[in-house]
Amino acid sequence: MQYFYKIFLRIISILFCCTIFFLCFTNQALAQNEFKEIRFQAEEGEKQGRYFLTGTIKEKETGTPLSGVSVHIDGFFTGVNSDISGQYVVPLDSGRHRIVFRKFAKTADYYIIEMYGNGVINVELNDLNFQLDVFTVMAEERDRNVRSAITGLTRMSIEEIKLVPAMMGEPDVFNVLQAMPGVNSVGEGSPGLNIRGGQADQNLIMMNEAIVLSNNHALGFLSAFNGDVLQNFSLYKGAVPSYFGGRSAAALNIEMRKGDFEEWNYGLSFGTATSKIMVEGPLNPDKTSMIAGIRRSNANWMLNTVDQYDVRNSNIRFHDIYLGLSHKFSEKNTLDLNVLNTGDFFQFSNQFGFEWNNFVTSLTSKNLITDNFSLVGLLAYGSFNNGFFEPSQEDAFQVDNGLYYLQGKISGLWTKDNFELTFGGEGIQYQMRPETLSPLSGGSGIIPEQVSKQRGMELAPFVSGEWNPHENFALTAGLRYSTYMQLGPDTVFTYEQGLPISGLTRTGEEIFGSGEILRYGGFEPRVSFRWSIDEANSIKGGYSKMYQYLQTVSNATGPTPIDLWQLSTNYILPQRSHNFSLGFFRNFDEDEWSTSIEGFYRMTDNQLEYRDFADLFLNRGLETELIQGEGKAFGGELMIQRNRGALTGWLAYTYSRSLIRTVSEFQEIQVNRGNWFPTNFDRPHIVSLVANLHLGKSRFLNMHANYSTGRPVTAPSANYVVGGIFIPDFGDRNQFRIPNYFRIDLSYLTNGIVRTWDDKFNFSIYNLLGRRNAYSVFYQREGMSRRLRPYQISILGAVFPSITYSVNFSK
């Protein structure tokens, strides 16, 4: 009890400090947008759970029908646009909805509708050409910041993602996320996101709710999600709803676009680093659509220009292919097929190399069963393989790893007035592929070796309810019961009692046949609330408990594409986290400005850490190289965002700590003697500034500045001589920090050269200042001297410019 009291006090103190700052910083609140309220009522006896909203959109001054007007419902773009005659049709669940009609260079039109019958809204939009300086970049409603019921939720569309300058000029989800508060990474060229002090593997990353385990290209500079086929993303970093589970920190769902049901569109893109092709259109008009996107790197020519033999002889390439098929059986029943295939290859000179590939496919069925009840079913298959190789040695070798999984999920949604109930179940079966060592060439003397890996199954029924008893209050509460079973056949080692488990204390092995070997599980309550003080101010809080049974094992500085995925076993216990968050949200000037302050605290049991000099590959007793412990992460986030005007963007500041201590009865295997120490990604201060200057005529000048505290490293505290060798003696793990990080990126988006085409140029400069931001530190003798000298290594030590030309055609 005292423990929870301490946590509560810590959250309150963080929030108090933030609130003081917040109140000093701003002192006014203005009214929201003007929403016109309309009620549609069906005749008695004709009531349904789902109705259609239709209408025509015209230009107010001329009466000309407007095509391409986007229809936003409850804060999100639905994918519905008005057609060439200005008409639109949107199916809506019964109840209260906020509808906004938007088109570039037109004033938006706002409605609150109570949908208890089919309805028609005809809209007339004003021209905005005389006030282009009030351009809006927010895809979601600007007041969503204040009104959404879930704390720690970040949503963004591809249009916004494109406005953040990125490496290689590619609009990238992970790049944008790292500009948001609470999200960072170990360093440049390091895959994975660290969200609110969590490890990269503690994030559940999904594509249309199907799990994606490998999600990066080019050693982490880009995500695996092609911007051409991406719709939007939702990041749950505070309270994760109960219909998501299996990871202990956060959930990120990336929605991919559906193909156009009415016309064929084509997109081509050529850049200095990547090239892309996109095709979408109706296979059967209004019934079946497809979308396909292919992206391929062409960065090797850049390596060839570098005046270093090893770099010039290196090879980096990647590709991703996405295919989406959507079929409408009726307005009530749809079926979507999504396929994502990614591949990466990296070889450094003839010394070493890595390759990894990923395949995820999912089938999603959405069915409206009754008027107020719908079912969504998901069936997914994923496969991930990775390998590293060393071709230069006499015994050239390759080590391969991987796993595949089957995921099934069914969820029902029942709505009634101010209550929404989601319930269902999820099951995932994991099968690790055997880890193999094989000779890379005919002359290699490597003896092929194979280490078998585990199987496991995760089952979780869940229920979640969202209750809006009053306009000013919303409560989301859910419960998930997760169960994990390690499945046979498998061999489990036994170790001597009273000694730390190691290769030397192994006493034998126990062989299990098919069936269950062990079982873990527990309830995972999730709660989130929103209390609106008024239309411009709200307070949100949340709590979630989460279990994690699949984790990566690595002893590298940060996550790598070749990290081993490891299921929970007798010796590797599942992670369990308690996540608390509380935030204050306030908007100004009719939502022109949205601001927020959030605090978070997370405790994690059984967080994995590697022992010193852990030997992870081809190790049958992987547990002997690992140690588990307690993790804690806490901090506060401040976000100030401008949503309208010629200059939009945001300023985000995060104070975040991420600490761990190993727990073992055996002192000799404890890391730092069992004391708390910072994780590799503990970066207390992170500041991001994103600015988008709209210059008119679809031209944008964008800037992203990022500052963060240097990450922890391990440094020597003494040196000694053994056999004539000057050896540094490294002290406690992660007790020092590399220099602070600072980077500015710029991009300029403009129309292309052919007036009649829909073409665009993207000029990007990554690391404008050419700053050599340290990635890590190492020690080496200087010349013939015996003294050790520290050196810093930078992954990207110079300005990185890129140009991309893209063109879209419609038929």
Add this chain to the structure above:
Amino acid sequence: MVFLVFGLIPSGCIDTLDFGTVTEEGQLVIYGLLTDEFGVHSVDVGRTDLFGLLPRGETNATVVLLEESGSSHIYMHVEDGRYELRDFRAREGERYALRVASGEQIYESEFQELPKQSAQQNINYSFFSESEGMRTRPFLSVDADVTLPESEEDVYLRWTLEETFLWVRLWGGGPFEPPPPNCFIYDDIDPSTLPLLTSAGTGSRNFSLNLGSRLVDDSFLYPFFVTVRQLSVSRETFEYWNRVKQVLNNQGSLFDIPPAPIQSNIRNFSDPDDRVLGYFEVAKVSISRVFTTSADVPFFIPNPCTNAANPPALCFDCEEKAMGRRWNTVTPEWWRFD
């Protein structure tokens, strides 16, 4: 624009860093090597000094070699923390441990057996040059062709290189004074290269590996010998050196194993928190020697002692030439050129 793109590509990403760390002084360091080579076996005992400096020798320690059969042998202190056991060799089948008493604390290593196997080796050398900016630097490279024994038991090997070169002093005395004896100067070659090889996990038996390289200078004016010691060690000792190598070769890249303290096999059994640095190893040794003379060196080597009006002190004094390296004036018994 194309020029801009080409011109801004990075060319290098490693910089020196002013990076302060806290120095931990006074930690005990013990290193001992016992081989089956008859002669002198030494143990160094010292304590760490400020970071970047050599450890200080511990002169008041008592160092004893323990045999599992019950015998013990005392090492004698010779200089600055170096203790020597003379006229001794490790025997096959026996297990040895080291005991060091320093102050009131007693430190002991684990018992180790002398390995039985070693590998055949053929040593050769070559010269090469490396460009460093505007200048070129010549080097001697020592390589080995190694054939591992056909055996079910794995063999674990490491190598050390020692150079011995002759330095002929100028004679400034009268006709009746005998010329001064020649200097023989000894030093380790490139110990940080730390060549390691094991048969574990491979079916290959023949390997070629580089053992180290050495800058060519006026040490090569006269015969220059390289003594190659192949040390066959235990798996644990091999792992220790492998970890040393990992720490020394850490380049800070994403894929490097983060550095960590290297555990010694020497412990203070009465105080487990008293961490000892260093190692005690027992090795079966195979020795090979190669030599080169100035006639072999494909580079011009200026002699500082000829054509100089005032020859420098090193032309007359072995100590000056040795510059802190070991030296004597006794011709080694293996100093033969045929």
